[in-house]
Amino acid sequence: MSCRRCYVSGRVQGVFFRASTTEQAHLLGIRGYARNLPDGRVEVLACGTDAAVQQLCDWLAQGPPAARVSDVTCSPDNEMPPDGFLPY
Numbered sequence: 001m002s003c004r005r006c007y008v009s010g011r012v013q014g015v016f017f018r019a020s021t022t023e024q025a026h027l028l029g030i031r032g033y034a035r036n037l038p039d040g041r042v043e044v045l046a047c048g049t050d051a052a053v054q055q056l057c058d059w060l061a062q063g064p065p066a067a068r069v070s071d072v073t074c075s076p077d078n079e080m081p082p083d084g085f086l087p088y
Helices: 017-028 050-060
Strands: 002-011 031-036 042-048 067-078 085-087
Touching: 002 050, 017 031, 017 042, 017 050, 017 085, 042 050, 050 067
Parallel strands: 031 085
Antiparallel strands: 002 042, 002 067, 031 042
16 A cells, blocks of 8 residues: 655635545545645545555646646655545
């Protein structure tokens, strides 16, 4: 299992970004979470196969239709993910 922590910037709060990320993660079999940060970004922890995590990271750069992603920064992470994928 590989884990990556991503920070997504732009118009990503109030546009169903977390809910859409959760849906994509479930489709890919990824564990982790998506949560809003006070500075307007969304933080995503994604854990799963290398291919699935990469697919989710690629999807984050686009996001749902109402989102306007300006930047995505992802790095390896060692946090133990929760069971399933949670939108906080």
